[in-house]
Amino acid sequence: MEKTKSDNLYSEEISLIPGPEYSEYVQLNLRKIQEFRRNFHLPVIGIAGAEGKTTTKRMIASIISQRGKVLETPIDCNSASVVTSTLLKLDQHYRYVLLELGIINRDQFRLAVEISQPNIGLVTNIGEAHLANLGDKYFIADAKVQLIQQLPADGYAVLNIDDDLVSGMDSFSPTRQVIKYGFNNNAHFHASEIKHFGPDGMEFLINRYYKLHLPIYCSTSVSNALAAVSIARILGFDFSEIIDGLQNNFELIPGRGNLIRLKDLYLLDHTYNATVNTVPKAVESLAHFQRYSKKLILVLGDLDWLGSAAEKIHANLGYYVSAKPIDVVITIGHYAKLVGEGIQRINHSQKLVLHCDQPEALPELMVKYLEPHSTILVTGSKSLTLDKPLRKFTQMVGKT
Numbered sequence: 001m002e003k004t005k006s007d008n009l010y011s012e013e014i015s016l017i018p019g020p021e022y023s024e025y026v027q028l029n030l031r032k033i034q035e036f037r038r039n040f041h042l043p044v045i046g047i048a049g050a051e052g053k054t055t056t057k058r059m060i061a062s063i064i065s066q067r068g069k070v071l072e073t074p075i076d077c078n079s080a081s082v083v084t085s086t087l088l089k090l091d092q093h094y095r096y097v098l099l100e101l102g103i104i105n106r107d108q109f110r111l112a113v114e115i116s117q118p119n120i121g122l123v124t125n126i127g128e129a130h131l132a133n134l135g136d137k138y139f140i141a142d143a144k145v146q147l148i149q150q151l152p153a154d155g156y157a158v159l160n161i162d163d164d165l166v167s168g169m170d171s172f173s174p175t176r177q178v179i180k181y182g183f184n185n186n187a188h189f190h191a192s193e194i195k196h197f198g199p200d201g202m203e204f205l206i207n208r209y210y211k212l213h214l215p216i217y218c219s220t221s222v223s224n225a226l227a228a229v230s231i232a233r234i235l236g237f238d239f240s241e242i243i244d245g246l247q248n249n250f251e252l253i254p255g256r257g258n259l260i261r262l263k264d265l266y267l268l269d270h271t272y273n274a275t276v277n278t279v280p281k282a283v284e285s286l287a288h289f290q291r292y293s294k295k296l297i298l299v300l301g302d303l304d305w306l307g308s309a310a311e312k313i314h315a316n317l318g319y320y321v322s323a324k325p326i327d328v329v330i331t332i333g334h335y336a337k338l339v340g341e342g343i344q345r346i347n348h349s350q351k352l353v354l355h356c357d358q359p360e361a362l363p364e365l366m367v368k369y370l371e372p373h374s375t376i377l378v379t380g381s382k383s384l385t386l387d388k389p390l391r392k393f394t395q396m397v398g399k400t
Contacts, residue, residue: 033084034115040090043235044097044116048109048144049124049166051277052224053100055256056124059228061098063237063245068095075253078102080112087116096235106143113150120234121147122158122227125277126165141165148173158230160223161187179234181226183219189226189233194219196285198292198375199259199266210239214246217268218257218285220278255387257282262397264372266293270379271386274303276313280320282379287324289375296326297369299362301380302333310335318342328352328369332359332380359384363393370397 037044045060047053054075061070073086077100086099099116103109126141148157148169157173160166162182170178181189194204196217203213204222206229214225225246232242252258255272266289270282279300286296298321306313318339321329329351331340340353352369356362366376380386 030084030111030115033087034117037087037090037115037117040094040097042095042097043120044099044118045120045122045231046099046101046113046116046118046147047122047124048101048147049122049160050126050140051275052124052220052227053102054253055221056122056224056227057098057100058253059224059246059250060231062249063228063232063242064096064235065249066241066245067237069093070096070098072098073100076100076102078104080105080108083112083116101147104143106146109143110146113147117150117152118147119152119155120158120231121151121155122231123147123160123166123169124224124227125160125163137165141169145169145172151175156234158227158234160227161190162223179230181230182223187226189230191222191226194222196288198289199261206239210243212243212246215251215259216257217259217288218281220281221252221257257285260394262394265370265397266375267390267394268375268377269387269390270377271390273382274301274379276303276306279303279317279379282377283321283324283326286326286375286377290325293373293375295328295371295374297328297330297366297374297376298326299330299332299366299376299378299380299386300336300339301331301359301384301386302335304381304383306335311338314338315342318344319346322346322351326351328354330354330356330362330365330369332356332362332384332386336380359386359389362386362389363396366393367396 047057061072064070071089071094073082077083080103083099101109101112103112123144126137149172151157151174153175155175157170157175157178159169159180160182161180161184167180180187183191189206191204191206192208196202201213201215205211229242255269258269260267260269268286286298290296314335315338319342322343329340329343331337337355340355343351343353356365378386378390
């Protein structure tokens with residue numbers, strides 16, 4: 001069978017499905033890890049989805065760590081071998097296990113779930129983040145649904161009601177204990193009365209009653225918080241504990257939409273990665289800083305893994321951005337240039353659109369068009385490593 005791009009992502013991973021010469025040895029070790037896992041009767045939470053897994057995991061940990069020690073996979077766990085090595089750290093001192101299952105390869109994902117045996121399964125979203133890798137979003141859903149299919153009868157499935165493919169996974173669940181969260185009022189846990197306070201974060205009501213104010217700036221993070229609330233309620237936490245844990249212990253990980261304060265500037269750092277799903281929401285968060293800023297600046301790089309749809313998607317993003325109250329748009333990369341062209345077709349007179357050929361030239365270009373009380377959003381695909389020019393920019397401008 002011809003290798004796909006997703007297979008190439010795993011070329012350096014210790015595969016749980018090795019060649020014939022190592023198969024017997026690896027299978028023996030996997031059985032031992034599985035037996036070891038069975039010795040521990042505690043909540044094991046598996047988190048899968050296209051985006052938001054790490055932020056959701058950190059939110060859950062900020063709540064449940066108030067009651068006991070939490071064993072977690074490392075940030076951005078995207079290999080089955082890391083899941084198994086994490087499980088081997090289990091001992092009697094841990095009360096909870098949090099597993100981020102950011103595994104693209106379907107068979108590796110299945111094995112990671114079989115060995116870790118989560119009794120709570122959470123799927124954040126499917127979206128279109130890896131369309132060029134897996135063919136289409138239905139194939140992605142078919143991979144992630146394995147987490148739900150393998151839950152025990154007394155387990156819990158936690159699903160995002162706002163993503164149709166995720167919400168529909170309830171029909172594959174062997175457990176009738178299905179919890180849904182999202183912005184839809186029919187969800188078990190939903191958000192309403194959402195307020196944006198610019199640099200002071202966001203506030204919203206859970207189930208029209210419980211008020212939560214967090215240092216988050218994007219609607220995606222509200223959804224992540226609802227997922228964390230769902231898990232915590234399953235584990236018996238009351239709302240006062242949940243709110244205390246989130247408000248006192250949680251902060252965004254750098255690169256995931258966190259806010260950096262630079263003298264009289266605000267910088268929204270979305271440099272970890274950008275996808276078709278995340279860019280519009282990130283741009284929306286920038287727009288909510290308008291009342292707190294004299295100038296809004298968007299720095300947007302190429303999106304990866306879009307296959308033949310790349311040109312159309314980037315142009316459409318340009319049309320989307322054209323309607324937002326953004327003053328300066330700086331694009332980076334071959335396809336991102338089409339974003340700027342899309343903006344100019346729709347909104348050629350009101351926005352300054354610039355293109356930067358190399359990320360290394362970005363800091364100087366950003367400084368050139370700054371003015372006091374600006375807010376800047378930087379985002380782009382992981383392959384551009386925009387965190388590097390961002391660090392140089394912060395050094396040039398100087399933190400508060």
